[in-house]
Amino acid sequence: MPAHTTEPHTTPGGPASQAEFSFEVTTRLNETCSPDEAAVAQNGGKFQGRTGVITTPHGTIKTPAFIAVGTKATVKSVLPESMTELGAQALLSNAYHLYLQPGADILDAAGGLGSFMNWQGPTFTDSGGFQVMSLGSGFKKVINMDAAAASPQAGADDSVAVGKERLAHIDDDGVWFKSHLNGDMHRFTPEVSMQVQHKIGADIMFAFDELTTLLNSRGYQEMSLERTRLWALRCIEEHFRLTEERVGKPYQALFGVIQGAQYEDLRRKASHDLGDMNFDGYGIGGALEKENLGTIVRWCSEELPENKPRHLLGISEPDDIFTAIENGADTFDCVSPTRVARTSAFYTPDGRFNLSGAKYKRDFTPLSEECDCYTCQNYTRAYIHHLFKAKEMVSATLISIHNERFVVKMVDDARLAIEDGTFFEFKAETLRRYYPNR
Numbered sequence: 001m002p003a004h005t006t007e008p009h010t011t012p013g014g015p016a017s018q019a020e021f022s023f024e025v026t027t028r029l030n031e032t033c034s035p036d037e038a039a040v041a042q043n044g045g046k047f048q049g050r051t052g053v054i055t056t057p058h059g060t061i062k063t064p065a066f067i068a069v070g071t072k073a074t075v076k077s078v079l080p081e082s083m084t085e086l087g088a089q090a091l092l093s094n095a096y097h098l099y100l101q102p103g104a105d106i107l108d109a110a111g112g113l114g115s116f117m118n119w120q121g122p123t124f125t126d127s128g129g130f131q132v133m134s135l136g137s138g139f140k141k142v143i144n145m146d147a148a149a150a151s152p153q154a155g156a157d158d159s160v161a162v163g164k165e166r167l168a169h170i171d172d173d174g175v176w177f178k179s180h181l182n183g184d185m186h187r188f189t190p191e192v193s194m195q196v197q198h199k200i201g202a203d204i205m206f207a208f209d210e211l212t213t214l215l216n217s218r219g220y221q222e223m224s225l226e227r228t229r230l231w232a233l234r235c236i237e238e239h240f241r242l243t244e245e246r247v248g249k250p251y252q253a254l255f256g257v258i259q260g261a262q263y264e265d266l267r268r269k270a271s272h273d274l275g276d277m278n279f280d281g282y283g284i285g286g287a288l289e290k291e292n293l294g295t296i297v298r299w300c301s302e303e304l305p306e307n308k309p310r311h312l313l314g315i316s317e318p319d320d321i322f323t324a325i326e327n328g329a330d331t332f333d334c335v336s337p338t339r340v341a342r343t344s345a346f347y348t349p350d351g352r353f354n355l356s357g358a359k360y361k362r363d364f365t366p367l368s369e370e371c372d373c374y375t376c377q378n379y380t381r382a383y384i385h386h387l388f389k390a391k392e393m394v395s396a397t398l399i400s401i402h403n404e405r406f407v408v409k410m411v412d413d414a415r416l417a418i419e420d421g422t423f424f425e426f427k428a429e430t431l432r433r434y435y436p437n438r
């Protein structure tokens with residue numbers, strides 16, 4: 001497994017240079033592979049997928065890449081050494097959670113996120129916008145991207161989940177929100193988000209944006225998109241001010257976030273507007289339904305600058321990963337591998353299973369015969385079944401290592417398949433095995 005040994009390089013005596021971050025496209029899917037007509041028809045246009053290399057001050061990321069989530073500066077129950085060993089290239093943490101606990105000043109004093117958590121590779125932080133508006137606001141149920149609930153309805157712009165108090169108040173300057181930890185009131189603006197993320201010190205940061213839901217009206221989406229555009233300009237200005245001010249720190253790249261819900265014209269406009277700004281890359285965020293995922297990623301990819309990386313924020317399923325890759329997402333993050341591991345669910349090439357079942361009590365085979373991870377090389381289903389039943393914490397650790405490796409390897413294989421021209425065959429075979437009942 002590759003070790004991330006690249007030393008951060010800073011400009012002696014001066015501010016960091018934007019040139020410390022770069023992205024190079026190495027292969028294009030539509031040049032190496034020939035999808036059949038059905039695939040093109042389903043996609044609705046040309047495939048935007050590619051392979052490439054992102055270079056950060058803490059090392060490189062070969063794309064497409066799965067970015068493992070370490071929300072509070074830890075991948076839940078897994079040591080960073082294990083993440084390196086299983087091939088994870090980069091980790092993504094959460095600016096909102098780290099701002100509230102332990103506080104961005106602590107991470108700054110520690111030398112930044114990677115240094116604080118003993119992870120030598122590249123790191124990402126999201127802007128905190130999602131958590132401010134979901135956790136802080138009590139909107140959790142409304143933010144559920146349920147297709148059945150997606151039809152705009154009167155009053156939906158101001159609706160709050162049943163039984164929830166409205167705990168976030170948004171205006172054109174920023175958001176007031178109540179901490180989900182202790183009820184303290186906090187103010188987030190584009191400038192505050194940049195200051196917090198600079199202190200946290202990740203290699204890749206995201207601009208502060210407003211997250212809308214599918215329940216918002218078309219008029220609200222337009223108003224919100226304009227607010228996010230103005231916030232993007234403020235984020236860039238504050239980002240470069242902080243880059244100048246914080247002499248001696250490695251360059252932190254800033255990605256703009258494309259919103260616009262399910263509307264093609266709004267997604268394309270946002271991509272065009274933010275594409276013209278001096279961002280280092282882009283995040284594709286916000287309200288989208290599973291069946292529209294590929295189409296929305298493609299709209300954005302077609303408008304965004306070809307030479308900058310695109311990150312799809314928060315996906316969960318293997319089929320979503322293939323959809324994201326072929327439509328031009330270079331990186332994507334997902335909490336599922338560790339989240340489902342804590343309920344004893346494990347991935348195999350033949351689908352996802354739950355280890356709590358009695359049939360595993362005497363099953364002395366590994367989680368997957370085809371897996372090369374530490375867990376599968378050393379432990380049996382019977383043992384981990386026992387640990388889970390006995391409520392021993394190591395069950396979550398062992399299953400999380402396996403699940404993270406499963407997704408990392410699937411994305412690595414997809415990258416190799418783009419390079420050698422077998423992407424569509426690889427996708428079809430992988431999904432045929434993983435979803436045998438479709």
Ligand SMILES: [Zn+2]
Nearest residue numbers: 371373376402
């Ligand atoms: Zn394994």
